[in-house]
Amino acid sequence: MLERARRKGLETVLAEIEAMPFGDATFVRILLMDAFHHVRDQTVALRELLRVLKPDGRLVIEEPDIRRLPVKIVAALERLCLMRSERWKPRTSSSSGSPSGATLTSLSRAPRVRPSASNFARYAALPAA
Numbered sequence: 815m816l817e818r819a820r821r822k823g824l825e826t827v828l829a830e831i832e833a834m835p836f837g838d839a840t841f842v843r844i845l846l847m848d849a850f851h852h853v854r855d856q857t858v859a860l861r862e863l864l865r866v867l868k869p870d871g872r873l874v875i876e877e878p879d880i881r882r883l884p885v886k887i888v889a890a891l892e893r894l895c896l897m898r899s900e901r902w903k904p905r906t907s908s909s910s911g912s913p914s915g916a917t918l919t920s921l922s923r924a925p926r927v928r929p930s931a932s933n934f935a936r937y938a939a940l941p942a943a
Contacts, residue, residue, distance in 0.1 A: 832858040839868045847876045851899045 816826045853859045878885040
């Protein structure tokens with residue numbers, strides 16, 4: 815994927831999400847789609863994402879709904895391949911339960927929409943604390 819982005823003229827960086835080589839409050843928007851369940855340490859990664867997000871920025875994390883049968887099948891195949899995937903069931907949490915004080919919003923509350931960055935930004939926003 816990095817090579818594909820380079821061919822399009824985009825600047826790329828290869829790094830671990832748990833220790834990103836960016837300064838504090840670098841990004842206005844961060845979009846992480848169908849990848850968070852593959853992250854080694856999700857708590858550290860979330861703190862790191864919030865660290866590099868500007869105070870008025872927006873973080874969107876889109877994940878497949880583990881309650882759906884096709885997702886359960888993919889999760890089982892990933893376990894067979896010894897992938898360390900950790901999936902969470904969709905839920906809505908209050909800011910008191912979040913380590914950053916942010917509000918977590920589940921896509922399960924969103925109406926059925928066509929997957930796109932703009933739709934996820936609208937329905938699955940995690941504002942910075």
